[in-house]
Amino acid sequence: MIVREKPEWGELATFKPNKKLPVYRWFYYKEGYARDLVFEVIRKFGLNSGQTVLDPFCGVGTTLLACREKGLESVGFDVNPPAVFASTVKTRDYDVRALKNAADDVLARRFESPDLGNLSPLAKRAFNRHTLDDVLFFRNIIMQMDDRTSRDFLMLALINVSMKCSYAWKDGAVIKIRRHPVPPLRKLLKRQIGYMIRDIARLRLSGADADVRFGDARKMNLPDSTADAVITSPPYLNKIEYSKVYSLENELFFSGLGLAPVRSHIGIRPEDVRKEDDRLSDVIDTSDLNEQSLAYFNDMHDTIKEMHRVTKDGGMSAVVVGNGCFPNGVVDSDMILSRIAEHAGFEAQEVLVLSKRWCTRNRVEKVGQTRESLLVWKK
Ligand SMILES: C[S@@+](CC[C@H](N)C(=O)[O-])C[C@H]1O[C@@H](n2cnc3c(N)ncnc32)[C@H](O)[C@@H]1O
Structure with missing residues (x-):
């Protein structure tokens, strides 16, 4: 060898x-x-x-x-x-047109306060209250979408921005909580979906x-x-x-x-x-x-x-x-x-x-x- x-x-x-x-x-x-x-x-x-x-x-x-x-x-x-x-x-x-329509639909929804249910203490500490509301609100809407491909695509965008808007920080083998100012999730989600859609045409x-x-x-x-x-x-x-x-x-x-x-x-x-x-x-x-x-x-x-x-x-x-x-x-x-x-x-x-x-x-x-x-x- x-x-x-x-x-x-x-x-x-x-x-x-x-x-x-x-x-x-x-x-x-x-x-x-x-x-x-x-x-x-x-x-x-x-x-x-x-x-x-x-x-x-x-x-x-x-x-x-x-x-x-x-x-x-x-x-x-x-x-x-x-x-x-x-x-x-x-x-x-992907069919980019279908994705754009699905995204427009999700982003046009008016906010409704979600049920926080039985979240773990970690989940509650990892977000400020507004962000957590937004994460669960968008998650619930996306989960109800019929078209699986669009639903998964938008869910991945949401997971990505949720972690960017959280206080959680992966430090090697453990999660640490560091409170800091975070951007509004809805704005970040719109931007993330936009650039993911543009990425599709960039990769052959x-x-x-x-x-x-x-x-x-x-x-x-x-x-x-x-x-x-x-x-x-x-x-x-x-x-x-x-x-x-x-x-x-x-x-x-x-x-x-x-x-x-x-x-x-x-x-x-x-x-x-x-x-x-x-x-x-x-x-x-x-x-x-x-x-x-x-x-x-x-x-x-x-x-x-x-x-x-x-x-x-x-x-x-x-x-x-x-x-x-x-x-x-x-x-x-x-x-x-x-x-x-x-x-x-x-x-x-x-x-x-x-x-x-x-x-x-x-x-x-x-x-x-x-x-x-x-x-x-x-x-
Ligand atoms: C070093 S990472 C591989 C990353 C990958 N090369 C990439 O670029 O994304 C090792 C992966 O093994 C997965 N893993 C751990 N135990 C496993 C198992 N029993 N069967 C299959 N995957 C497992 C982990 O979830 C992790 O995603």
Whole structure:
């Protein structure tokens, strides 16, 4: 296996470049990567239109949308409802006239005070009263619309501006509340819809299909040998718990849904860890791993076996991942996942190191360096 530095792709492992791209920017996802990383991988693997790309952790659809631009069929899975929703809305085709009519209709409605119902203390603290009224008022109107495509499009615009008008701030793995002056939601919503409609004409999409599914990467409902390639980025060890960080969006717009995320940030019962440790210890040396790492690598073991099952012989995988940072040191996820991939039947060909960061204890004391890497595997 070759380990090589590739710092020129460092920024492409972040969502930042997408903020300037039409459609890609409709839902900011700190955990996402850049469209151009997907383009680079498509070029590297020599993929051609008509072939199928799988993203088992599709987030807000960066891989899928990039594939639509390049004429590649794609299928993506995710368990975070706002992400699945954003992926779906971003990869659709639109009738701009229908959208404009729907938007005019919604924006012309006169305000009526909504019922605040049983909102959580977090939701009540995350908005001022006027904004919360507006969020729920527009949400209720949009939810009643018959045409699903327009309804989802407008709902994504509303989710986007609701978060901009809130006091909530995602600080890594937690939501913090910072009160500050916020713009009127109705005005921002009108502007957001306008620029999303203009974005549609700015992005040329092929007729290739993007199939977005709410589902678990560890058990994908796909036949064997479906994908020509996998381009993906799983949750990073000890980084964020998606269900917690997106709990506000989930409560206000997606309540009642939910699947188990890959465990990047939970403690589990010691008896379960011991059981799981037995399975994993056939694959990697588990003696130095803490419970959280064991749980994570067990989940990733299941996922990688699934990736192998659904990939065609000779198919390539590109997996962007960061190492785990703990107070007592760094866990080299890139190397461990490559070992797990080999055990599952892949040939782990490359680790391209995109960036390096210090891992610190109490935010100051350096305990080691973490890498963010792109792993290249062949079935
Ligand atoms: C690093 S992000 C991927 C971001 C994506 N590359 C993008 O650009 O939007 C990892 C994703 O894995 C999802 N995830 C976590 N557990 C999952 C599971 N069991 N099955 C499928 N997706 C999962 C999270 O919700 C998150 O969206």
